Amino acid sequence: MRRHALMTAAAILAAGCTLAPKYERPAAPVAPAFPTGGIYDQQPGPGQDGSGSAAGAPAPEIGWRDFFADARLQRILALALKNNRDLRVSVLNMEAARAQYQITRAGLFPALDAVASENRTRTPSRLAVTGRPIVSEYSVGLSASWEIDFFGRIRSLKDQALAQYLALAQTRKAAEISLVSAVADQYLTMLAYDDALTVTRNTLVTAQESFRITKLQFETGTGSELDLRQAEGVVEQANANLQSQSRLRAQAENALVLLVGEPLPEDLPEGLPLNSQALLTDIPAGLPSDLLVRRPDIAAAEQSLLAANANIGAARAAFFPRVVLTGSAGTLSPTLGGLFKPGSGAWSFAPQITLPIFEGGLNVANLDLAQVQKRIEIANYEKAIQVAFREVSDGLAARGTYDQQIQALERFTSSQERRLTLSDLRYRNGVDSYLSVLTAQTDLYNAQQLLISARLQRLTNLVDLYQFLGGGWIERAGDTPRPADAPADYDARAQATPPAASP
Template structure:
């Protein structure tokens, strides 16, 4: 009997090789096949193929990112979500196989003779004693998945797990990009603070000179007040950037999830930060379908597709098998002796006849869910395309902006130098010199901000291209 039961289960399992889910086909991408920025078209390589350490070459920045990956609570939650989804999938997959349990039980009862219906009591005691012992190996309510209901549910759980895995990858890429941007912002603000301190020292010297000249009548009160205005502006900037640097450190500390050692903080300013300068965009259709958030949306769509199969299977009969094989005896000592073999086999079939429209509603809900998943997938693709296009648009012009800002800063510095010579010779007034110094200070601030914009654009471009995404 055990052999027959085993063969029956194996034959039943062979019937579960298909589902009633519709064949999955990836929706057509609702975007152009090439990037709108002409310079990016025609490239086949993509920054998404590069590991983050190939892009963020600065050892201090790389060390900070490593620290964030090891300590971030957001990433830790994302990884735990993967573990939870994997366990859910394994539980659902287990339903495809019969559950075999071994049981050993024994009962002993005493029934009054008058109620037993079996005649006189043993030993004239007026009661009937009954003992029963069983040892069985059995299968309980194993569903033959002929119409693929259980398999469809397993496929849905699998795609839910895979979507969670891709969401965790997206979280990791976002963490890398946010940490890099926070580190670069700190470096830029440190540069702005150093510039403000140098400017304050210079302007305090100019203010002291203007005060002495005013005291002896060699300068007007307007010259004095103008010098004082510039000095106090620089002093205010020092206070502002000092606070901003501390806020940047707090933001970086929160992202990393722990204290950032001093040897990992920016040193030498933003200009010394090393980031791979050329990040290729690749082919639009290839890049977009490999981004973790797009892959997560597609797995959600595939799971919704599988739900339709489970909903369709609900219209068909469910066949369950229950069986056991073992030994039964009235005496515990004789449980495994000859002649005690016991077995049972109880197949059952449940045919849906009337469910008040629940099965039809379940199918309609599954189909609507699949259409929602298609819309979400298409939106994820469109959002990804827009993010890459925006980053490429910035990349196409950021070089010109930075070059212009460098020329502006150089011209402003030269103007200040020439004006100082003219002022020393009495050709220009102090107001002209102060105005040139103000222009130079503003140009230097603009140059630092342009360098930060370029570095941030590289970080953003790496992120939106799917940074390190594996090939599908």
């Protein structure tokens, strides 16, 4: 029986296995395909608004310079990828996890140290065996220790550290993709405020002119004070809107500067207006199962699950003996000059086996905790898949409706412009009151604001859908995807080398 146990332990050591349970990827808790029918079948084709075509390429194969046509935005994105502090922290967290993996992995190998010591003791003369009260001892040699990982405890801890490192590498990748999306969304928001300010300024100029005419009519006795006060109210409302939008525009630029990580340079290229942002509108969604390899947040959740699975192996190994070999070899002498003389050699060998007998339930509790943590990570992994499915589905639903909504708002805005013209003519000819002009002017302003808002929402939806489908990691189509732990700086030449995969 003992011989069989020893052979089994030797086989485990030779195979380099652990007591971790065999990993099986949980089934994706979502439908096998994204929703279809209704608005989901109204997806725009290629070439919308002068944009190019994805030509059937999935989002991860489309570089962000190919997705965004605005040269100014491209320059801002490149600056953000170099300077954003959140991304920098994410990279540093990844590097810390890599160092922790290397620390844990070092436990698989023997530790060898050079040791030199001097030991001087004083014993009362009446107790000294040699009759010498002061005795010196000098030694020089090598000391070694090694825990033989028969049951894979250290190997499981190493696998856990490796999975945690890979999870943080994927988290960093997700952070970079999210940064591309966040910068683009903020840039588009700033352009939308520019358009809103233009509309408000035009409305203010028109209102001021109407107020001037109404005031002149009132002063000459051909107009009423009611018309005068109504015209004055429109001017002040436009003034208030102008100040509010100016504030929001400035704050939007401040938010963009924070994302970029430095003030916007003065030499940025000329940008495109909001309505000329030709984003790709026909990126295919693929299948929900594609998200498992396209989405770094899902990959990070799975690596966290793998880490929890490996931790079970370490918790199981704690029930088995631990074998530690320690030894030393060198020279020993009562005098410094006699260290390397013949006959001064000394060595020691002290193997130790530790078998847990009573730990007060500690090992059992650790194993229970490890198993609970794995179930938690399974739920987190499944939730990450469900969130990704929902985000893509919402993006597809929005992409199928915005074009028709904007077309309807464009027609609505045109009708309000014509209504304002007719109301002004009727007022000037004495057919209608000035209130109809003011109402038409307010409705036109609101319609223009709604149109700007819808255009912004359409563009940010396309940007977010590009991110939700895994796009934004490569700079140009055709580039070789960088490893998840690559430097964030696109100009960096040195590429980080990931640790070797666990056997």
